[in-house]
Amino acid sequence: MFQEYDVIVVGAGHAGCEAAHAAATMGSKVLLCTMNMNTIAQMSCNPAMGGVAKGQIIREIDALGGLSGIISDKSMIQFRMLNRSKGPAMWSPRSQNDRMRFAEEWRLALENTPNVDFWQEMVTSLIVKDKRVIGVETGIGIEIFAKSVVLTNGTFLNGLIHIGEKQFGGGRTGESAARGITEQLVELGFEAGRMKTGTPPRVDGRSLDYSKMEIQYGDENPEKFSYSDETTTLTEQRTCWITYTNPSVHKSLEEGFDRSPMFNGRIQGLGPRYCPSIEDKINRFAERDRHQIFVEPEGWNTVEIYVNGFSTSLPEDIQYKALRKIEGFENAKMFRPGYAIEYDYFPPTQLNLTLETQLIENLYFAGQINGTTGYEEAACQGLIAGINASLKTQEKEPFLLKRSDAYIGVLIDDLINKGTEEPYRMFTSRAEFRLLLRQDNADLRLTPLGHKLGLASDERMNKVLQKEKNTNTLLNDLKDKKLSPEEINSALEEVNSAPIHEKITVEKLIKRPNIGLSTFLSMDNDLSSYLSTFSKDEIEQAEIQIKYDSYLQKEQQMVEKMSNMEHFKIPSSFNYLDITALSAEGKQKLSKIRPETLGQASRISGVSPADLSIITVYLGK
Incomplete structure (x- = not known):
């Protein structure tokens, strides 16, 4: 019934989708196994992609030839570049997305990827021979053989959902947990643990009073994630809102603490430190009388609202009572309550840097099975696992990213060498070379590597080479081009910068803290005409390299020093x-x-x- 596959991917979440696409694009025959074809690439939690450090990861995935950036662009309803007030190493793109369109775009993309087959059924065990995986067995006893297997099980391994004093098996609300794999892996010698995550209630947007909330608009000039020309920027955006909890909300929540699975010991797994539940927040930060709540639409046309910041596992009646005391939520109608979910994971110190397991050859783990949290962290692991599974079946050298190459390299290095006892989330502070690993230069850093793998197209590669060439031309010209006091002093006065008294190069002027190339673009002279021949990305790249030249050189020296040890x-x-x-x-x-x-x-x-x-x-x- 089945051919022998090169790669079987178990699970069709963010990690599984990237793994299947990467391996298939590189020429491997891939089978993607999922318990439900209708929930491929489901946004189980918030309908958003990117954010601090996570946005950098999406750009890196895109630069390598993965699809998360393109899918995010196609399903985007709002875009914001976070941390614009800080230095470029901190700038982080984030999108609000249409949940239904995101899943649809991923499924269509995979269906249009040659070499990807699908099978809808639960995988209950691996077929292992001589410490080498050779296939999988499904719930109805079908054996499917392959040269490698990538496990991307998310929160489904022995998943247990908690709502107050109620608990029931499930990998997600309305979906069954996956059983059998954990027990087999433990028997094979793997160490397993339990983690916990949670999600907030969903409410009917028609029942909210937005006049009592703060409006949160998208950027005036929105950007996008993908460096490719396959997607375009938004011409219209949906609005989000911000409101706050209050002492009355906190008092209502506290009434249910004795029935909370988090406080009475029924939940054993550790939850994400940087995305705590609302009951955890008011317990840990008792001195605060309010917490921020982000009111986020789930799509272009749906009325469903995601209540970001109100993740909870308290009883549904407590959730409902407390929600209605939030400003703007007085008449809120709940679609479904929030819940916590416990699931199995395997400490990632049991993996190689390729994400292949040390105990069983040709078996790869990616995503929450490795103890991470977040769509972006899962997607980049899936990409790397899919790449390496494909390379190994082709008897080629593995693909590894160093800490100085990408945030993806930092994440995997952290997991393998430090492990994690709580859900791991990426932050810019985890990367010691974050000035080199910016979101704006991911294409320059990684597209040549993706092109060599066969993931990034020739068109992508040519575009990067042109960007690099134009940026270097601009940099050289700015070193030579000089401006006189008559040409520039009025513009300098407008931005409260000291006037010049003799001719000075544009490069030196740009090194001033409040001067950018946009200052010259607004002038009516030959320089502004010249600058207008370059793209926004090329101008931004040149400006960053000039402003941060000495810092970039120091980081590069640190990279070279560390590389000697490698x-x-x-x-x-x-x-x-x-x-x-x-x-x-x-x-x-x-x-x-x-x-x-x-x-x-x-x-x-x-x-x-x-x-x-x-x-x-x-x-x-």
Whole structure:
């Protein structure tokens, strides 16, 4: 009935979709297994993509040739560039999306990807032979064989939903939990754990009074995620709103604390630290008399509203009573209550940097199964797992991204070397080279790598080469072009910048904190005419490189210094337990994670500089 596949992807969430698309685009025969074809790429939680550091990840996925950026653009209802008031390393694109259109666009994209087949059924076990995965078995006993398997099970592995004192099995509201895989993997020697996440209630937008809320508009000149010409920017946007909880809301919520699964011990898994439930917020921050609530539409035409900031697992009657005490929500009608969900995950220290498991060859994990939270974190892992599963079946070298290459590289390096005991979320602060890893230059950094893999098209590559060429031309010309006091002083006065008294290069002027190339674009002279021949992206790229030149050079020097340690390879057979001089914790962590290089070893929590010196001596011998 089935051919033998190169790659079987289990789960069709954000990780599974990226994995299936990447492997198939690279020439592998792919089977995407999902329990429900109607929930492919379901936005289980908030209808949004991107945000701080997450927006950088979406741009990196797009630059490599993944689809999350394109799908986000096609389903976007509002765009905002966050942190514009800060430096460019902090700028983070975020979109509000049409939930139904997002899922539809992903399904259509996968159906139009050659080499992708679909099978709707629960996968209950893996077929493993001689510590190598060779296929999967489904709930009705069908065996399907493949050279590699990528598990992207999300919150479905033994998922347990909590609403107050009620609990029932499920991977998502209205959908069954997946059983069998965890138990088999534990039997094979894997370590498993439990995590928790949650979602807020959904309400009827027709029942809200928006006049009592603050309006949150999208950007006046919205951008998009994808660097490709396949998508366009929005010409109209939907509005979001902001309101707040109050002491009356908090008092109503506290009435249900004795029935809260989070406080009475029924939930064992740790939840996301940076996205706590509303009951957790008012418990941890008792001194605050209000918390922000974002009122977000679920799409262009639907009346369903996502109550961002009100994630909860309290009883539904408590949720309803408290909701109606929020300003603007006095007559709110609830579509469904919020809930918490517990699920199995596998500590990611059991993986290689390719996301292949150390215990079972050709088996890859991606997404929440690795302890992460968020669509973007899941999608980028799916992309990397799909790429490497495909490369391995083709007997090619693996694809690895370093911490200095991408936020994706930071995320995977963190997971493999440090592990996580709570849902891992990406932040700009996690990246030591964040000035190099900006959202605006992801195409320059990663499209050549994606093109080499066969993911990014020739058209994409040519576009990047043209952008690079034009930016360099502009940079060189700005070093030579000089302006006289007569040409520039009036413009400098307008932005409260000191006047000049002799000719000065444009490059030096741009280094001033409140001067940008837009200052010159508004002038009526040859320079503004010249600048108008370049694209907005090229002008922005040149300006950033000029303003932050010294900082960029310092970061690049740090990258080169760290890369030297990556050249010190550690043999896979290296026996840390035999080295008596190593610390006890160092022996334990190094033996468990089995780093491939001295650089990777240096990033393992608990491995000291003294441990590294000792390993270096032994490697030298």
